[in-house]
Amino acid sequence: MTKSPMRIDLALALVALLCATLSLGIGPAHLGSGRVLAALAGQGDPVATTIVWQLRLPRALLALLVGAMLGGAGAALQGYLRNPLADPGVLGTSSTAALGAVLALYYGFAALSPLTLPLFAIVGAFAGLAPLLVLAARSEGPLALILAGVAIATAAGAGISLALNFAPNPFAAVEIMTWLMGGLADRSFLHVWLALPCVAIGLGLILLQRRALDALTLGEEGATALGIDLKRTRTLLLVATAIGVGGSVAVSGAIGFVGLVVPHLVRRFTDGRPSSVLLPSMFGGAALLAAADTLVRMVPTLEEPRLGVVTALIGVPIFLHQLVKARRQW
Amino acid sequence: MVRLDHVAVALGGRRIIDGVSAELAGGVIGLIGPNGAGKSTLVRAIAGLVASEGTILIDGAPVASIALRERARRIAYLPQGQAVHWPLTVERVVALGRLPHLAPFARPGEAEGAAIERALERTDLVALRDRPIDQLSGGERARVLLARALAVEASLLLADEPLAALDPSHQIEVMALLRAEAGRGATVIAVLHDLTLAARWCDRLLLIDHGKLVADGSPREVLTADHIRAVYGVSAFIGEAHGEPLIVPLSH
Numbered sequence: 146m147t148k149s150p151m152r153i154d155l156a157l158a159l160v161a162l163l164c165a166t167l168s169l170g171i172g173p174a175h176l177g178s179g180r181v182l183a184a185l186a187g188q189g190d191p192v193a194t195t196i197v198w199q200l201r202l203p204r205a206l207l208a209l210l211v212g213a214m215l216g217g218a219g220a221a222l223q224g225y226l227r228n229p230l231a232d233p234g235v236l237g238t239s240s241t242a243a244l245g246a247v248l249a250l251y252y253g254f255a256a257l258s259p260l261t262l263p264l265f266a267i268v269g270a271f272a273g274l275a276p277l278l279v280l281a282a283r284s285e286g287p288l289a290l291i292l293a294g295v296a297i298a299t300a301a302g303a304g305i306s307l308a309l310n311f312a313p314n315p316f317a318a319v320e321i322m323t324w325l326m327g328g329l330a331d332r333s334f335l336h337v338w339l340a341l342p343c344v345a346i347g348l349g350l351i352l353l354q355r356r357a358l359d360a361l362t363l364g365e366e367g368a369t370a371l372g373i374d375l376k377r378t379r380t381l382l383l384v385a386t387a388i389g390v391g392g393s394v395a396v397s398g399a400i401g402f403v404g405l406v407v408p409h410l411v412r413r414f415t416d417g418r419p420s421s422v423l424l425p426s427m428f429g430g431a432a433l434l435a436a437a438d439t440l441v442r443m444v445p446t447l448e449e450p451r452l453g454v455v456t457a458l459i460g461v462p463i464f465l466h467q468l469v470k471a472r473r474q475w
Numbered sequence: 476m477v478r479l480d481h482v483a484v485a486l487g488g489r490r491i492i493d494g495v496s497a498e499l500a501g502g503v504i505g506l507i508g509p510n511g512a513g514k515s516t517l518v519r520a521i522a523g524l525v526a527s528e529g530t531i532l533i534d535g536a537p538v539a540s541i542a543l544r545e546r547a548r549r550i551a552y553l554p555q556g557q558a559v560h561w562p563l564t565v566e567r568v569v570a571l572g573r574l575p576h577l578a579p580f581a582r583p584g585e586a587e588g589a590a591i592e593r594a595l596e597r598t599d600l601v602a603l604r605d606r607p608i609d610q611l612s613g614g615e616r617a618r619v620l621l622a623r624a625l626a627v628e629a630s631l632l633l634a635d636e637p638l639a640a641l642d643p644s645h646q647i648e649v650m651a652l653l654r655a656e657a658g659r660g661a662t663v664i665a666v667l668h669d670l671t672l673a674a675r676w677c678d679r680l681l682l683i684d685h686g687k688l689v690a691d692g693s694p695r696e697v698l699t700a701d702h703i704r705a706v707y708g709v710s711a712f713i714g715e716a717h718g719e720p721l722i723v724p725l726s727h
Contacts, residue, residue: 227560360574362560363623370522370554372547372575417563417607 153414157428161212164435165205171442172201203334208438209431210337211329211393212403214344216430217423218386219404221351224358224419225382226287232405236290237297238273238387242394243325244301245269250321251308262324263339263395270391273297274383281379286365290379327398327453329438336396347389348427350381358419400453403430406460409467433459476500476662477521477631481529484513484520484686491516492527493686502678503653503663507670507697509707513686514666515555518633521664522552533631547575551627555635555666557620562607565619569594572626594626597652614645621649625656632656634665638672650676670711674698674720682706698722 170181176193183189184197218233226235233239249255249265280293305325312318357378360368369375393400411425437455444450477499484492491513506514520527523538523546531538533549541549551572559568572594573587595601598618603611608619621637634653638646650672657663657678667673673680674694682690682697684706690697698720703711712723 224561356574356577360571362563362568363571364554364558364560366519366524366554367552367557369524369543370547370550370552371571372544374543416567417561418567419561 153411154424154428157411157425157432161209161428161432161435164432164439165209168205168208168435168439168442169197169201171439172196173442199333200331203332203337204329204438205435206337207329207332207340207396208435210340210344211397211400212431212434213427214347214389214393214430215400215403215434216407216426216428217348217351218390219406219430220408220419220422220426221354221358221382222386222404223408224422225354225361225378226291227361227364228291229409230405231291232402233386233390234298234399234401234404236273236277236294236383236386237301238270238277238294239390239394239399240298240301240305241273242266242270242391243399244304245272246324246395246398247305247308247321250324251312251317259333259335260339263336263392266395267343267388267391269301270387270394273301274387274391277383277387278380281383282376287379290383323451324398326451327400327456328441328449328451329397330449332396340392340396343388343392343395347385347392350385351389352423354378354382354385355420355423358423362419398453400434400456402453402457402460402464403433406464407433410463413467476532476534477664478530478532478535479521480532482517482520482531483528484516484525485528486516486525491686492520494529495683495686495688496529497681497688497691499662499664501657501660501662503650503657503665503676505673505677505680505694506664506666506683507668507673507680508683508689512683512706514683515635516686517683518552518635518664518666521631522546522550522633524552544575548627549629550631550633551624551629553621553624553632553634553637556639559608559616559620562609564605564607565600565611565622566591566595566604568608568619569600569622569626572623575627590626590628593628594622597625597655598622613640614642617641617645617649621652625652630661632661632663634663636666636668638667638669646672670698670703670722670724671720674722694720 170178174196176196180189180193181197184193215233222231222233222235223229245268246262246266249262255262277290277293280289309318309321357368357373360371360373365375407429408422408426411429412422415421415425433456437459438452441449441452441455479495479497482492482495483490495517506517508514516525519525521531533541569591573583573590576587577583595604598621600618600622603615608616624632637649641649653663653665654676677694680694680697681688682702689706690702698713700711700713703709709724709727712725714721
């Protein structure tokens with residue numbers, strides 16, 4: 146083995162932690178690093194303690210969780226579908242999660258409690274999962290799943306457009322649009338506790354499929370001949386994606402591109418096996434999102450730029466650069 | 476050892492295999508017959524990859540009753556024209572053959588390393604072990620995929636057209652490898668199209684047509700002008716060169 150996947154794991158985990166730590170020191174209220182550290186240690190002044198613990202820490206943790214989930218799901222789905230274009234949205238469950246959230250906004254349920262919107266989103270993710278599970282139990286290959294995912298995403302997109310179309314007033318439409326662009330501003334530990342189990346289950350199930358993903362390098366029949374139960378793999382990956390990505394979309398909105406780009410960025414530092422891309426993609430996704438969420442707070446504009454926009458702006462140039470450099474893979 | 480008793484396979488409502496019975500144990504056994512005769516389907520049925528009627532016994536147990544991982548340890552299957560979907564190194568591809576032997580959550584141990592090493596040596600791939608598979612020639616790639624199947628170290632090796640797209644030198648190389656596996660006690664079942672190679676390298680041939688077993692026996696018994704005309708619809712010259720069988724299809 147010429148390349149050590151262990152080291153890229155560690156390096157990216159460190160970068161992610163560094164970005165998240167850095168983000169604790171940045172926000173509209175200017176706190177010196179001394180006050181932030183003191184607040185973290187539990188010995189800060191009340192204002193700094195409130196800002197760090199109630200506003201910045203949950204936000205940093207959410208960036209790590211959501212980024213890790215998106216990166217991990219992207220890597221797993223690219224491995225499972227053997228398709229470099231796959232991303233966490235390919236199965237449509239992130240779109241149905243978004244539709245759930247939009248419905249909560251549209252009907253005003255979102256104002257009832259900070260948890261209503263994320264819960265609607267998770268229900269949406271599961272609603273999108275149901276037809277996929279029926280299909281997965283019957284179909285042989287992944288193509289039917291991709292096509293069903295496209296159909297589900299299209300239907301969910303139509304539902305969202307409908308909500309925008311009939312929005313009771315311009316403010317509701319703007320609220321929906323803003324949420325759809327993704328962001329982590331004004332999140333609390335409630336959101337962390339909601340996202341954490343979803344992401345833990347999602348990433349855990351994905352990591353359990355490591356060998357199945359490697360065996361699928363030889364195709365569906367090759368993997369079966371290697372003793373892999375493909376129906377089980379398919380079902381578990383679907384559930385992992387719906388729960389994990391659904392939970393992520395619920396707290397952050399739709400953040401595009403992380404799941405597509407990160408696996409490609411880290412793949413060349415691994416030995417190329419789908420299993421060895423998983424952990425670096427999780428840490429890489431966490432790092433990218435933590436960095437992007439720090440950046441949105443550093444840009445001196447009145448309104449924070451939306452996180453989904455910034456991940457795309459950071460991700461696309463790096464991605465294109467990679468694409469030009471490593472043409473032979475495509 | 477494989478026992479087939481009135482095996483039938485229907486795919487999409489069509490009978491592909493229709494009442495094949497045979498006992499297959501030891502040596503290199505060639506499956507021959509025209510395109511669409513059902514050779515690949517029979518191999519996949521023996522591997523337990525398609526549902527079948529009748530009985531398929533692997534070492535006395537019905538193939539469908541053997542747990543998936545246990546089956547994968549006993550039967551190595553080399554599919555037709557197999558693709559590798561990511562540019563893994565040769566060693567990584569061969570290592571996939573050890574997956575059925577790994578306990579859940581276990582890391583590959585010395586036994587795995589040794590088996591990979593043996594497979595690389597037998598297929599003469601040691602020098603190429605760190606090369607990405609997408610940078611290899613077609614012949615080299617076929618050897619890597621065969622090495623992957625050998626790394627399973629199963630007692631039954633099923634190879635579906637292992638000679639497809641290989642030049643004469645590589646064809647001989649692969650047949651010699653299959654023979655060597657049989658020499659180590661494995662039962663090798665290979666789908667073949669080149670009748671001369673089949674006659675030269677196989678201990679036994681099964682001639683299949685329209686899903687039925689037409690002839691079963693030594694190459695000399697199976698590869699007769701009558702059989703070839705009946706099944707392939709061509710006349711053939713059957714002779715000998717340097718003491719080896721030679722079969723040349725002539726015309727319709």
